[in-house]
Amino acid sequence: MKPRYISSLDQIAGFPAEDFRALETITENFAFRANDYYLSLINWQDTADPIRRLIIPCADEAEAWGRLDPSSEGSYTVAPGLQHKYRETALLLVSDVCGGLCRYCFRKRLFIEDSREVNRDISAGLAYIREHPEITNVLLTGGDPLVLSTERLQETVAALREIDHVQIIRIGSKMPAFNPYRITTDPALLDLIRDYSTPEKRIYIMAQFSHPRELSPVALEGVALLQDAGAIVMNQTPLIRGINDDPEVLAELFRTLSFIGASPYYVFQCRPTVGNRTYAVPVEESYRIFEQARGMCSGLAKRARFVMSHAAGKIEVVGMTPEYTFFKYNQAADPANLGRFMVYRSDPEAYWFDDYTELVDEGQVIEPDRDS
Numbered sequence: 297m298k299p300r301y302i303s304s305l306d307q308i309a310g311f312p313a314e315d316f317r318a319l320e321t322i323t324e325n326f327a328f329r330a331n332d333y334y335l336s337l338i339n340w341q342d343t344a345d346p347i348r349r350l351i352i353p354c355a356d357e358a359e360a361w362g363r364l365d366p367s368s369e370g371s372y373t374v375a376p377g378l379q380h381k382y383r384e385t386a387l388l389l390v391s392d393v394c395g396g397l398c399r400y401c402f403r404k405r406l407f408i409e410d411s412r413e414v415n416r417d418i419s420a421g422l423a424y425i426r427e428h429p430e431i432t433n434v435l436l437t438g439g440d441p442l443v444l445s446t447e448r449l450q451e452t453v454a455a456l457r458e459i460d461h462v463q464i465i466r467i468g469s470k471m472p473a474f475n476p477y478r479i480t481t482d483p484a485l486l487d488l489i490r491d492y493s494t495p496e497k498r499i500y501i502m503a504q505f506s507h508p509r510e511l512s513p514v515a516l517e518g519v520a521l522l523q524d525a526g527a528i529v530m531n532q533t534p535l536i537r538g539i540n541d542d543p544e545v546l547a548e549l550f551r552t553l554s555f556i557g558a559s560p561y562y563v564f565q566c567r568p569t570v571g572n573r574t575y576a577v578p579v580e581e582s583y584r585i586f587e588q589a590r591g592m593c594s595g596l597a598k599r600a601r602f603v604m605s606h607a608a609g610k611i612e613v614v615g616m617t618p619e620y621t622f623f624k625y626n627q628a629a630d631p632a633n634l635g636r637f638m639v640y641r642s643d644p645e646a647y648w649f650d651d652y653t654e655l656v657d658e659g660q661v662i663e664p665d666r667d668s
Contacts (some may be wrong), residue, residue, distance in 0.1 A: 375423070376420050429651075446485045479517075486524075489525035504533060506549075586613075
């Protein structure tokens with residue numbers, strides 16, 4: 297099966313004409329894209345259906361809120377299409393197309409004509425990676441790398457495998473959810489994984505299942521085929537209002553992922569991107585949902601960390617009391633911040649780290665004793 301892609305709401309059979317007209321202004325600003333497979337997961341009788349909310353535009357996206365680049369990714373661009381924020385990891389933006397457009401996307405700017413960051417010529421990015429032996433991980437992202445032809449993807453992976461110090465290649469993709477037939481009907485893609493995911497240097501597929509209903513039988517088949525070919529499949533998702541902000545739903549997602557061997561990796565706080573106010577949950581409410589969900593799971597299902605992809609790094613929420621919220625740098629652009637612990641006075645209205653204004657205490661990172 298090859299799903300048919302849809303880029304206008306009036307192409308959806310039975311979509312009310314009055315709803316289409318009401319959302320025209322939204323889709324002029326923030327594009328719509330889906331396919332008939334993914335739309336088939338929607339219960340159209342339920343206006344609050346979580347899959348519908350994930351992919352179908354909402355009038356509330358017009359609310360003024362946020363920035364186009366809330367994590368300041370542009371400031372870490374070191375070559376066309378290449379970001380280098382963390383010492384060991386580089387991001388190659390290899391595609392400016394996705395299998396579907398999540399309404400809460402934090403890279404909406406990539407789909408706006410005058411704000412392109414993806415560069416189809418990755419030679420400068422590859423040269424930068426070769427010159428920086430500290431880079432052991434390269435994440436292919438975008439857009440979605442699995443929208444590329446397998447031939448084009450193989451060229452990129454092969455070029456990276458020629459760089460000795462690149463040990464891990466990660467492919468960040470929502471295609472296992474949006475269009476698992478991309479995997480199940482393309483033996484060449486699985487051959488690519490077999491050829492380049494070796495016992496010494498693995499390929500990781502960073503899947504993006506956000507709701508249990510995305511884990512359909514064909515999606516499970518796709519994950520299993522990737523695993524059989526030698527890829528390690530992990531999952532990350534933002535916590536989104538109306539999609540997975542119910543502890544029981546999030547727990548079911550964690551459990552099912554653990555059952556199929558796709559480890560939960562990160563749960564992200566929704567970034568304050570333009571148009572995202574309706575999808576965002578305050579930080580402290582998100583953390584409570586996250587911890588309640590983990591409490592319903594076995595140890596293997598509760599390995600995710602709840603973080604904010606802040607301009608300064610991945611800031612993990614590690615605990616709360618009635619008065620205070622506790623944060624730690626799980627990853628940091630400035631290595632001096634790695635592991636730094638911070639205590640802020642609680643703010644139930646905070647949606648992002650920058651909303652916390654009263655720092656109560658700050659732990660100092662203990663440097664390792666290099667001489668011992």
